[in-house]
Amino acid sequence: MAEKALPRLTRLLGIMTYVQDEGEAPFVDLAEKFDVSVETIRKDINALWASGLPGYAGGDLIDFDSYLFDQDVASIIDSQGVTQVRLSTREGVALVGALASMIASGAAPAVASSARDKIGEMLGADDPVVVQPIADVDHNITASLQDAVTRGRVIDVEYVDAADHRTSRTIEPHRLVAIDGVAYVECFCRRAQDYRTLRIGRIVGVQVRNEEVIAPPADSSGFTLVSQFEATVVAARGSRWVLEDLPGVKIEDVGDDVRATFDVVDVDWVADRLLAIAPYLRAVEPKSVRAALAQHANAVLATVAG
Structure with missing residues (x-):
């Protein structure tokens, strides 16, 4: 099976960082470190050699020592800044927040916590950002x-x-x-x-x-979430701004209220949104959405009472 783009990109960036740190790295050492063949390392170095900054003129490309390359040794002459990552304070805070959210969701790999803490240290944060899980994940x-x-x-x-x-x-x-x-x-x-x-x-x-696995990933960036069913909410007109944020929603005026009709992909996600306008809700259909809304409201009340 052909190698996927993401694992190879991760290895290419890893090779750049490793060689930059070591100064010189024999292909056999790189092959052992990244668990591939020497021939694969040779192809990776050639791919990196043809990569660089937009323009792709001679001075824009990543450059390796050609003499050492012929001896199956990698040595970087010009990395074009590939191994240097600079984050603004705003970018760093956003990245820490995103990592914390992924960790809380349960979708993050094991290294995410370490990455979050290291970026936090770079930003001068005393404590790592912690986001409480929205739902239990095994x-x-x-x-x-x-x-x-x-x-x-x-x-x-x-x-x-x-x-x-x-x-x-x-x-x-x-x-x-x-x-x-x-x-x-x-x-x-x-x-x-x-x-x-x-x-x-x-x-x-x-x-x-x-x-x-046989089927390739979808061509689009991420997959379309599949609707479970359609829901209808009637609420006071002042809460329209929350309803407008629901994906694919259709809203019509009904006297002093508005009626919103939309597809439900995740009933808990919808309940979270509706909880923000609970005092303004007039009607919620179907029963499964009302039940989820009641469950989320009771959880909030229990937390406050505790």
Whole structure:
């Protein structure tokens, strides 16, 4: 199976950093460190040699020592700044916040906590940013999913949807993502014969197969979240600004109120949004959205009471 772009890009950047730190690195050492063949390292160095800044003239390209290259040794003459990353304070704070959100969601790899803390230290923060998890995620399931994504393996999962229907699915996982602090696995579902984004918190069982993924990731950046059902909310006109933020919403005036109709992908996500305008709600349909809204409201009240 052809190598995916992301693992190779990660290795190329790793080679640049390693060689920059070491000064000189024999291909055999690089091959052992990155768990590939010497021939693969040679191809990687050639690819890097043809890379650089826009313009791609001689002075814009990454440059290696050609004499040492012929001896199967990598030595960088000009890195074009590839190994130097500079963040503004605003970019650093945003990155720390994003990492904290991913960690809380359960979708982040193990190194995310270390990266968050190191960036926090660079910014001079006394304490790391901590975001409380929005929902419980079984970290054993997350680890199995991440392992399957890394090794390109098919998985059998037990999944409970927003209507509490339990199904068995065979999926080809492509990546774990965090959307609004909630962890999902983007995959090709063999049961649906289409791409799906499954909420990890709703996966209750995982069995990794010794079978390689066949379906490629979707061409688009991320997959379209599949609607579970349609919901309708009637609320006071002053709350329109929150309703307008719902994906694909259609809003019409009804006297002094507004009626919003929209597709529900994740009922908990919708409940979180509606909770912000709870005093202005007149009607919420269907029952599953009302139930989720009540559950979130009770959780908030319990926290305040505690």
